[in-house]
Amino acid sequence: MPVETRTVPFRDLETWVQVTTPETPVDGALPLVVVHGGPGMAHDYLRNLAALADETGRTVIHYDQVGCGRSSHRPDAPVDFWTPELFVDEFRNLVAALGLERYHLLGQSWGGMLGAEIAVTRPEGLASLAICNSPASMRLWVEGANALRAQLPEDVQAALDRHEADGTIDDPEYLAATQAFYERHVCRLVPVPQDFVDSEAQMEAEPTVYHTMNGVNEFFMTGTLRDWTVIDRLPQVTAPTLVVAGEFDEATPATWAPFVEGIPGAASHVFPGASHCSHLEQPEAFRAVVGVFLREHDRDGVEADPDVAVPSPS
Numbered sequence: 142m143p144v145e146t147r148t149v150p151f152r153d154l155e156t157w158v159q160v161t162t163p164e165t166p167v168d169g170a171l172p173l174v175v176v177h178g179g180p181g182m183a184h185d186y187l188r189n190l191a192a193l194a195d196e197t198g199r200t201v202i203h204y205d206q207v208g209c210g211r212s213s214h215r216p217d218a219p220v221d222f223w224t225p226e227l228f229v230d231e232f233r234n235l236v237a238a239l240g241l242e243r244y245h246l247l248g249q250s251w252g253g254m255l256g257a258e259i260a261v262t263r264p265e266g267l268a269s270l271a272i273c274n275s276p277a278s279m280r281l282w283v284e285g286a287n288a289l290r291a292q293l294p295e296d297v298q299a300a301l302d303r304h305e306a307d308g309t310i311d312d313p314e315y316l317a318a319t320q321a322f323y324e325r326h327v328c329r330l331v332p333v334p335q336d337f338v339d340s341e342a343q344m345e346a347e348p349t350v351y352h353t354m355n356g357v358n359e360f361f362m363t364g365t366l367r368d369w370t371v372i373d374r375l376p377q378v379t380a381p382t383l384v385v386a387g388e389f390d391e392a393t394p395a396t397w398a399p400f401v402e403g404i405p406g407a408a409s410h411v412f413p414g415a416s417h418c419s420h421l422e423q424p425e426a427f428r429a430v431v432g433v434f435l436r437e438h439d440r441d442g443v444e445a446d447p448d449v450a451v452p453s454p455s
Contacts, residue, residue: 157211167198178250181350183210186340208350276396278370285393286360326391375403387415
């Protein structure tokens, strides 16, 4: 598939973009913009979604949000620089720069949260929204993480509690305990796919955005997003919406249920046996579900492939 990379000016920064074009475009198939998580994890771990270009005949656009990956970094920016509004503005700027009149948006983890922030503003060009492995509220996220954490072996829980209380979160014992959580609820594949390793490595090399907005790790929330919620604004979303998660996802059902309950007509699907990185753990099944959803909401009434069955929403 033809792949083009470029940068798009944004304020005094630059957003790095990758555009994957299908070998055989399908008439009426709208472009898909893929929004990565973190915040600050870069697009690498979502690379395999580029396969949707040939599988559905549409252009697939990945980008690195400012502050990470191949886009501009600002390690010395003040804390209040890093806000959801910054990334909403960056997305709007990207859509305008690429000349996208109509498009689908797929956001994973923080990307789904950002997708909801974008969708509540009812942008004219948004044809559909896929929220993947994302919470509607960080209070619900922390409650869910605590419930999952309570299921870890007692010695692992004790190590987490002890080092968080002592402030020794860089201790090897603490890092090993967090890994035990990640192996259950973030990515269950062994070894972890290289795409995920690449995103994680760049975040660890320059963790400004992740540490500022999220905090120490996936369940020890100390960042500026700790009080974030979109629940009260969800009825404002008018775009067709699909919500997906994994059976063992750190985004527990209680965290994403408000999307289904609050967005008119929203559908949901859970991937059995998968966790937070459902798209890496079950790539073909993930792309099949998403692909059918995209076809159903393409402009000009592009028909869904009758040979691809959509599992019943759950």
